[in-house]
Amino acid sequence: MLQVTVLREQTAHVIEGLNKKNYKNAAEEVAALLELDQQRRQLQSEHDELQGRANSIAKEIGVLMKNGEREKAEASKAETSELKQKTKSLAEQLSTVEDQIQQALYKLPNLPHESVPTGRTAEDNEVVLENGEIPKLFDGAQPHWELIQKYDIIDFELGNKISGAGFPVYKGKGARLQRALINFFLDEAIAAGYMEIQPPILVNEASGFGTGQLPDKEGQMYHATEDNLYLIPTAEVPITNIYRDMILPVAQLPVMNTGHTPCFRREAGSWGADVRGLNRLHQFDKVEIVQITLPEKSYEALEQMSLHIQGLLQKLELPYRVLRLCGGDMGFTSALTYDMEVYSTAQGRWLEVSSASNFETYQANRLKLRYKNESGKTQLLHTLNGSALALPRIVAAILENNQTPDGIDMPKVLHSYLGFDRIS
Template sequence: MLLVQHIRDHYDQVLLGLKKRNLVHADAALQQVLALDELRKSSQTQRDQLQAEANTISKEIGILMKEGKTVEATAVRDRSAVLKSQIKELEEQHEQAEEELKTLLYTLPNVPHEAVPAGKSAEDNEVVLTHGEIPTLPEGKLPHWELIKKYDIIDFDLGVKIAGAGFPVYKGKGARLQRALINFFLDQALAAGYLEVQPPILVNEDSGYGTGQLPDKEGQMYYATEDKLYLIPTAEVPITNLYRDVLVNVSDLPIKNVGYTPCFRREAGSWGAHVRGLNRLHQFDKVEIVQITHPDHSYEALEQMNSYVQGLLQQLELPYRVLRLCGGDMGFTSAMTYDMEVYSAAQERWLEVSSVSNFETYQANRLKLRFKGEDKKSQLAHTLNGSALALPRIVASILENNQGPDGIRMPKVLHSYLGFDRI
């Protein structure tokens, strides 16, 4: 959530940023934010003054009663009644202004960093770099949804029986590949100084608001109505919310957490052509890294996470490219996002396998995640996260890129985790 103070102090910059996201009514919305904030403040000032008077009167009544001056006490009590109704009126005005302000702020996305390119869609994303050789596959190459049948390692039909479309069943070497990747990713993160956590995969409403899934993406999460809990779409939600309403010491920064969780996405309305096989699922596995940093160092951390994820892809011997997302393609809460895409040689297309973002104070403001600095004043920290990595498309590209006449070669780095080197 944007800070009103920041909007007031850097109006033009905020406006420009929101326009980069192609937000049509940015100017009107920001003007309304400021107007509502003025109303909020003026009604509070008036209310506080009247309340102060009422408090004084109450004390007087107490003293008069004690002295037995009931007649005088009754007289003062009348004044109190008048104040009470005025206070109530101002109170309602104040609450309404506050409520409207909050609702409006929830509709405003984060302001993109100045380095974020303008643009409307994925077409306008900036390719930062491309790495690795795109393999040339022999005649008769198969897309992964054929390969998994051929080698009987993932069964979609069984998943349909158990749950529905988009819930694959991993079998045999397929299941072991999943487990190997998860362990490899966790071990790598540990070596890079991340603390492993295992959070709940159902979260409450407050957590959904904390990281910005609510109210923006209400329909994209599975919801257990009986208990009012959401299935997490990403470990970002529970892990970042570990630090909701937390005041950390500046010396504890940066905080680095990693967690493996399954992720659940309803993907309402997004099924169609390019989503066969593992390309889009309702349930998938992901290892997520989260950092909480001092505002001065969040972009260093973003670059660090960027190259960390690239390191994973290099070890997995996958050709990839890094994109800097344009304003139009970036997530609601992000200030800057890098996407990593691997090349899937049988589908002959790039697949997004990671998204690394800096949210600056946008989430921290909702979370009330602050740190106490050297000046002993508390201020909002910056939050970041990134996939490191999401499994299905990694599996898809490993299968496709490494297929050959004598099976599918596994990346060397996984051999010890797998216990086999070929499927």
């Protein structure tokens, strides 16, 4: 969540950033919010002034009574009572305006970092680097949705029977491949200094607001209405919310956590060939990495996270590229996002498998996640997270890129995790 002081003191910068994210009516909404802020400050000033007068008169009443000036004391009591009514009314008005400001701030996305390219769609994203050679497949090579049927390792029809479309059942070597990837990703994260967390996969409303999924992505989340709990779209939500309402000692920074969870996304409105098979699911597994850092360290941390994710792709021997997302293609809460995509030779296109983002103070402001600087002043921390990695499209790329006429070779780094080196 943006800070009102930033809107007030850097108005032109805020409007420019919102425009870069293609946020509609940026100037008008910022102006309306600043007007509410002016009302709030005026009401606060009037409230404090009346409260001060009431407190001052209350002190005088005791002196008047002690001196036997009962009539003046009674008049002062009446004045104090009137002032209390006025301060109560002002407090109610102040609460209403503060709530309006809060709701208006929830609607504004984070401001993009200066390095974010201008653009509206994925076509405007900047390719930072490409790595690895795209394999040449034999004639008759198949996309993963054909391969999983051929080798009977993932069953979409069975998942549809049990739950519905987008909930596959992994079987035999397909299930073992899932488990192997999860363990490999977790082991790599732990070796890189991340502490493993196993969080709940249902979160309350406060957690959704804390990391910015609410109210922006409310329609994309599965909602258990009777208990008002949400199934998580990513482990970022519960892991980051561990530190909600905390002041962290500088000596404990950076916080580095990793966790594996299933993830749930309604993906309302998704359809077409681009979401076929494993390309887009309602439930999938993902290993997440999360960092909480000092502000001056956060972009260094983002680069480290990007390199960690790239290292996983290199060990899996998958050709990949790194994109810096443009303003229009970035997430609501992000200041800078790198997407990592692997190339699917059988589909002939790039598949996004990870996003690594720096949220700067946006989430921390919602979470009230802070530290004390050298002068003892409380400051907001920076939060970051990345997929390391999401499984479905990684599985799709492994199956497609490593297929032979006789079977599918598994990446060498997974052999010890799998207990086999080929699906046939």
